[in-house]
Amino acid sequence: MLEAHPMSSPSVVTRIAPSPTGYMHIGTARTALFNYLFAKRLGGKFLIRIEDTDRERSTEGAVAAIFEGMAWLGLEADEEPIFQHTRADRHREVVEDMLARGGAYRCSMTTEELEAERTLARAEGRSVHSPWRDHAGTLPDKPFVVRLKAPREGQTVLRDLVKGDIVFENNQLDDLILLRSDGAPTYNLAVVADDHDMHVTHVIRGDDHVSNGARQSLIYQALGWDLPVFAHIPLIHGPDGAKLSKRHGAQAVGEFAEMGYLPEAMRNYLARLGWGHGDDELFSDQQAADWFDIKDVVSSPARLDWDKLNFINRHYIREAGDLRLAGLIAPVLQARGIPSDGALLNRLISVIPLIKEGASTLIELANLVGFALTADDAPLDPKTAGLLTAEISERLARLRDTLRDVEDWTVPTLEQLIRDFAAAEQVGIGKFGPALRGVMGKGSPAPDLASTLVTFGREGSLARLSFALD
RNA sequence: GGUCCCUUCGUCUAUCGGUUAGGACGCCAGAUUUUCAAUCUGGAGAGAGGGGUUCGACUCCCCUAGGGACUGCCA
Numbered sequence: 289m290l291e292a293h294p295m296s297s298p299s300v301v302t303r304i305a306p307s308p309t310g311y312m313h314i315g316t317a318r319t320a321l322f323n324y325l326f327a328k329r330l331g332g333k334f335l336i337r338i339e340d341t342d343r344e345r346s347t348e349g350a351v352a353a354i355f356e357g358m359a360w361l362g363l364e365a366d367e368e369p370i371f372q373h374t375r376a377d378r379h380r381e382v383v384e385d386m387l388a389r390g391g392a393y394r395c396s397m398t399t400e401e402l403e404a405e406r407t408l409a410r411a412e413g414r415s416v417h418s419p420w421r422d423h424a425g426t427l428p429d430k431p432f433v434v435r436l437k438a439p440r441e442g443q444t445v446l447r448d449l450v451k452g453d454i455v456f457e458n459n460q461l462d463d464l465i466l467l468r469s470d471g472a473p474t475y476n477l478a479v480v481a482d483d484h485d486m487h488v489t490h491v492i493r494g495d496d497h498v499s500n501g502a503r504q505s506l507i508y509q510a511l512g513w514d515l516p517v518f519a520h521i522p523l524i525h526g527p528d529g530a531k532l533s534k535r536h537g538a539q540a541v542g543e544f545a546e547m548g549y550l551p552e553a554m555r556n557y558l559a560r561l562g563w564g565h566g567d568d569e570l571f572s573d574q575q576a577a578d579w580f581d582i583k584d585v586v587s588s589p590a591r592l593d594w595d596k597l598n599f600i601n602r603h604y605i606r607e608a609g610d611l612r613l614a615g616l617i618a619p620v621l622q623a624r625g626i627p628s629d630g631a632l633l634n635r636l637i638s639v640i641p642l643i644k645e646g647a648s649t650l651i652e653l654a655n656l657v658g659f660a661l662t663a664d665d666a667p668l669d670p671k672t673a674g675l676l677t678a679e680i681s682e683r684l685a686r687l688r689d690t691l692r693d694v695e696d697w698t699v700p701t702l703e704q705l706i707r708d709f710a711a712a713e714q715v716g717i718g719k720f721g722p723a724l725r726g727v728m729g730k731g732s733p734a735p736d737l738a739s740t741l742v743t744f745g746r747e748g749s750l751a752r753l754s755f756a757l758d
Numbered sequence: 759g760g761u762c763c764c765u766u767c768g769u770c771u772a773u774c775g776g777u778u779a780g781g782a783c784g785c786c787a788g789a790u791u792u793u794c795a796a797u798c799u800g801g802a803g804a805g806a807g808g809g810g811u812u813c814g815a816c817u818c819c820c821c822u823a824g825g826g827a828c829u830g831c832c833a
Contacts, residue, residue: 305833306833307833341832341833342832342833345832345833399831406829410759410760410829411759413759413760415829446762451762451763451764454762454763455762456761456762457761460761460762460829461761462829465830465831467831468831469831472831474830474831474832474833475833476833478833479833494827495762495763495764495826495827496826496827497827497833498762498763498827498828499762499828499829500828500833502761502762520763522763522764522827523826523827525825529826531827560770560782561770562770564770566772566781567771567781567782568782569771569781569782569783570782586770586771587763587764588763588764588765588825588826589763589764589825589826589827590769591770592769593768593769593770595783595784596769596782596783596784597783598783599782599783599784600783602796645795645797646794646795646796647795706792716792717792720792721792721793722793724792725792726793733793733795734794735793735794735795
């Protein structure tokens with residue numbers, strides 16, 4: 289549990305409001321993290337709302353992906369999630385209120401009329417106008433939408449914690465649709481109503497929403513509601529600077545998990561992407577929560593850098609307990625056909641400390657552990673077989689004889705023994721080390737020789753030598 | 759096209775009118791060395807361009823260029 293900042297103000301409420309249309313984007317994850325950290329820092333609440341007003345596009349699978357992603361990242365909401373579509377009645381009620389106040393109107397433009405007006409407005413450099421805006425009499429018996437009656441003069445200033453004041457000319461903002469012709473609420477209306485009802489105080493979201501910030505401000509005004517504080521954070525781009533997409537390797541939270549990144553590494557990396565606390569690069573969740581401040585969020589978009597992510601992940605793999613790591617890579621190994629039983633886990637726990645320093649991801653860790661999972665009588669790889677010249681085979685046979693008498697089968701003892709053996713043979717370790725490693729690990733990358741021998745134990749090591757030499 | 763946002767080493771960033779422009783990742787070199795890594799030491803590497811304001815600009819203003827977002831009865 290993260291401790292609240294001493295200067296906590298219990299009134300702070302933030303939220304993450306993803307739309308379930310496929311998977312959970314890594315940018316959404318970062319936005320969630322910023323909202324989470326900001327709330328924790330100020331002792332406030334962090335909420336989640338699923339923006340599923342588009343019933344056509346929302347799927348259960350996508351909703352599940354969001355919850356899984358959030359859970360994996362360890363970003364727990366302080367209250368039960370809200371599903372926006374369940375609040376449609378309230379949204380309509382809000383629109384009725386706006387209609388009653390004269391802040392909205394019914395518009396019966398046809399698609400064709402709208403299309404024509406749109407091209408005209410574009411040519412004239414103004415927003416779309418509806419002839420129904422000032423329509424006095426009763427509406428014809430035609431389908432209608434409800435539009436916001438937005439001011440056409442003056443300016444709307446969006447006070448943004450990241451970007452400062454952003455000024456919009458009202459004549460550029462159109463009468464956005466609040467209620468569709470089927471009576472369903474639209475995004476901008478639903479967001480305002482829900483944020484208000486959820487008592488959201490700080491709207492921290494991607495800066496693809498800045499113009500929505502202006503539009504939503506107008507809705508707040510029409511409703512006579514207080515505005516939340518807005519903070520629009522820059523998006524995450526791919527390594528080439530373009531919007532992050534499939535071709536950059538990954539964009540869904542689940543993909544990062546599959547690639548073997550640790551959630552704490554993702555949190556650290558994501559926090560550092562667009563936010564900083566001096567020169568601090570590696571920090572704990574508690575430190576992030578203690579330090580996080582929107583004023584330190586940068587205003588330019590950041591690019592995803594796999595090298596740095598790998599570096600940070602390597603750090604956290606080193607920090608992670610061996611038991612936990614064994615549990616995490618067991619399924620990976622299992623998917624490769626290696627039975628995940630107690631024996632495997634035990635073997636993993638003894639091998640992981642030997643090789644974990646070299647792994648940037650859990651996948652790499654699983655690869656590095658491979659040498660220890662081969663059978664004593666597994667065939668030698670061609671490269672190792674090639675190393676076993678008559679001379680080297682004879683030398684390894686002599687080494688085997690020496691090894692037979694070792695009682696203290698530990699790394700220091702074996703290290704010394706190998707050195708002594710090389711000296712006795714009057715050769716460098718390089719003259720037999722690679723072959724020995726190949727014989728032991730069957731060609732898979734293995735750690736230093738002594739550690740490798742310890743991994744297999746005396747019996748196992750001798751068995752492998754005999755298998756190769758006899 | 760229009761509106762809005764952004765621009766410091768390759769990348770993430772520090773600086774918030776006066777610094778030899780700092781750190782991290784990556785890169786290069788050296789050390790280590792029984793593979794691959796890892797590790798240690800050292801090094802190269804930046805204020806998009808042009809105008810202002812100022813005693814003094816990376817920092818403030820304007821223009822240009824480049825990048826991005828929005829411009830839906832999607833969210």
